[in-house]
Amino acid sequence: xxxxxxxxxxxxxxxxxxxxxxxxxxxxxxxxxxxxxxxxxxxxxxxxxxxxxxxxxxxxxxxxxxxxxxxxxxxxxxxxxxxxxxxxxxxxxxxxxxxxxxxxxxxxxxxxx
Amino acid sequence: xxxxxxxxxxxxxxxxxxxxxxxxxxxxxxxxxxxxxxxxxxxxxxxxxxxxxxxxxxxxxxxxxxxxxxxxxxxxxxxxxxxxxxxxxxxxxxxxxxxxxxxxxxxxxxxxxxx
Numbered sequence: 001x002x003x004x005x006x007x008x009x010x011x012x013x014x015x016x017x018x019x020x021x022x023x024x025x026x027x028x029x030x031x032x033x034x035x036x037x038x039x040x041x042x043x044x045x046x047x048x049x050x051x052x053x054x055x056x057x058x059x060x061x062x063x064x065x066x067x068x069x070x071x072x073x074x075x076x077x078x079x080x081x082x083x084x085x086x087x088x089x090x091x092x093x094x095x096x097x098x099x100x101x102x103x104x105x106x107x108x109x110x111x112x113x
Numbered sequence: 114x115x116x117x118x119x120x121x122x123x124x125x126x127x128x129x130x131x132x133x134x135x136x137x138x139x140x141x142x143x144x145x146x147x148x149x150x151x152x153x154x155x156x157x158x159x160x161x162x163x164x165x166x167x168x169x170x171x172x173x174x175x176x177x178x179x180x181x182x183x184x185x186x187x188x189x190x191x192x193x194x195x196x197x198x199x200x201x202x203x204x205x206x207x208x209x210x211x212x213x214x215x216x217x218x219x220x221x222x223x224x225x226x227x228x
Contacts, residue, residue, distance in 0.1 A: 034216075038156070041150075041202060041222070042221060042222070043117070043204050043206070043219030043220050043221050043222050044156060044204070044217075044219045045219065046216035046218070049216070087156075098144075098161040098163070098168040098169040099144055099146075099161060099208060099215075099217070100146065100158045100161050100169055100171075101146075101148075101156075101158060101217065102158060103148075103155045103156040103157070103158075104155060105155055106155070
């Protein structure tokens with residue numbers, strides 16, 4: 001089972017920041033937080049990942065709390081094309097460390113005009 | 114920009130038939146994966162593949178499934194005797210240089226319909 005909890009759905013106005021929360025209270029010290037998104041049954045798309053520090057790239061920012069039990073993905077200026085299911089994933093899992101991703105149900109973000 | 118490609122985009126087959134789903138990972142990538150997504154459900158891990166062998170597989174990946182890297186470019190998923198419940202989108206993914214913390218690049222998927 002996924003080790004994360006996300007709201008089922010969220011709305012955001014176009015041009016505004018979208019803040020997507022994720023709880024991962026059982027995260028262990030060597031596990032990263034990854035965010036992927038899936039636009040309308042396309043293949044999932046990597047957004048960003050982090051371990052302890054906040055991260056920013058051209059797509060988004062990732063804010064991880066100091067205790068690492070939760071994080072927030074920020075899309076600074078959401079567009080209609082950002083409408084998608086957003087997955088918060090903690091991993092990699094297991095002693096084998098094969099990099100497998102365990103997807104939960106994710107958050108369906110609807111960006112509205 | 115390099116991308117993962119998958120063929121066919123849609124495969125229709127009869128129950129009990131064998132199917133082979135094909136993927137071309139990004140050329141310098143070393144880790145390869147198959148995931149599936151039944152309609153309306155979450156994306157599920159099937160198998161990971163590294164150094165020409167399976168490194169991990171899920172409970173879904175039973176004896177009916179196999180993977181192969183027959184040459185330097187293709188990565189295939191074979192289902193020997195398809196069942197109705199194998200109907201799903203199958204996604205191939207790859208990641209580079211053996212660092213498992215790197216992002217995985219997903220293909221567009223193959224929609225498998227078993228009749």
